Amino acid sequence: DAGVIQSPRHEVTEMGQEVTLRCKPISGHNSLFWYRQTMMRGLELLIYFNNNVPIDDSGMPEDRFSAKMPNASFSTLKIQPSEPRDSAVYFCASRATGSTGELFFGEGSRLTVL
């Protein structure tokens, strides 16, 4: 299995632009998590899905952030408009539904907003 696949790996954009981060979970995994990692705040859970349904989005910072999971093999995290304070590494992770076990992480998308 190729593991969790995220794209792009790096993105540099200007303030005010729309940013879309993409994630393909491991096949057969029905739970998907989006995390954000910064030096100041560490790893923050933004949102997670079970069977494509958002379960907990309390970590989404504000209305500029939105996440979708249109099917079991694809999710997006969108920031519109982006701000410099959104600069971070965004991780997607997946695991089998009903499992209270390990998360499998992608390699992350490093976002820099100028």
Place this chain on the structure above:
Amino acid sequence: SQQGEEDPQALSIQEGENATMNCSYKTSINNLQWYRQNSGRGLVHLILIRSNEREKHSGRLRVTLDTSKKSSSLLITASRAADTASYFCATETSGSRLTFGEGTQLTVNP
């Protein structure tokens, strides 16, 4: 605020020595997990210990859990330079929410 807090924030040891990292948390948990992150990479799961377990081993890793003190420790024995990484504890509460601590940066000097 983060559910888990690691201690120490940074640890530097010589190859062959043991490394111990601690994690404290605040609320009741279903399980506690430890992850490793190499610089610029994603997190990799190391070991999981359930709330009704007290100790678990996996290779050179030993994890303990004290639910009365709301704390856990990760011991890496006979460390190697390749163990250099950041180590995070993560607590899973009801609803499958997994919350990470701030991590311990381990440096193993050859």
